[in-house]
Amino acid sequence: MLEVKKSQVIEHYIRMAPRMLSFLEGRAVVLNRYPDGVDHEGFYEKDAPRGTPDWVDTFTRYSEAAEREIDYVLCNNLDTLLWLANLAALELHVTLSRAASFENPDLVLFDLDPEPPFGFHEATDVGLLLKEKLDALGYESYAKTSGKKGLHVLMPIAGEHLFRQTREFVHGLGKRLASENEMVVSEVSQSRDPAKVYIDYPQNSKGRTMICPYSLRAEQGATVSTPLEWRELKGTRPEELNIFSVSKRKIDPWEGFWEHKQRLEA
Secondary structure, eight states: OOOOOHHHHHHHHHHHHHHHHHTTTTTTEEEOOOTTTTTOOOEEOOSSSOOOOOOOOOOEOOOOOOTTTEEEOOSSHHHHHHHHHHHTTEEEESSOOOOOTTEEEEEEEEEEETTOOOOOHHHHHHHHHHHHHHHHOOOOOOOESSSSOOEEEEBOOOOOOHHHHHHHHHHHHHHHHHHHTTTOOOOOTTHHHTTEEEEEEGGGSSTTTOOOOOOBOOOOOOBBBOOOOOOGGGGGGGGGSSSSTGGGOOOOOOGGGGGBBBOOOO
């Protein structure tokens, strides 16, 4: 079991800030805070915490689920990221759209969630099948570990689409894969079926979030949601991608990510 100090959490975010901030900037952030450490219960926090400094940018949005307005934090700079780390916000979850165009996602997320006895190995098998489909359609895609058992495949898109369109796009490809491979399921009713990899298309909905690239996870191993090159997938063990190892990775597998904003075909 790794022992991690708050100073090491802060150091991690300082080192990873150059790669993280383009995914944080302008997006509503949902915090998962562990003030007493991961051995104790944490809590999710959507509202900016009491005592948030005036220099921290926020975004106010009415939540139909909560039936009230929520003041989200916008992590637009290194100072805000370090302030969040100091709050023991170990996990930083971001929306798939930016606050300025909240109705229009600029990310498509394929959340590949394996059910036991399946794990990360099977999720990568499905991820590689998905990449073949996306390549054939002419789309650029990127993979990262979730920091737990799953795999995330992302596509940057032009911000002219609606969540309905991105959700239907992911669901459609999920159904194609499910029809061709018995290890894949694409319907919510099947999401807990054992020995399956579920493609969680509803995550492409307004206000839903994903774990930010390079965010820590509140796990005993201090794992990190880590961007990978596609060729790395087969040899990757997500538990080895942690607060101490990820910052030593010299390559940036997602370099130029935002230069590939794509349009979904109707």
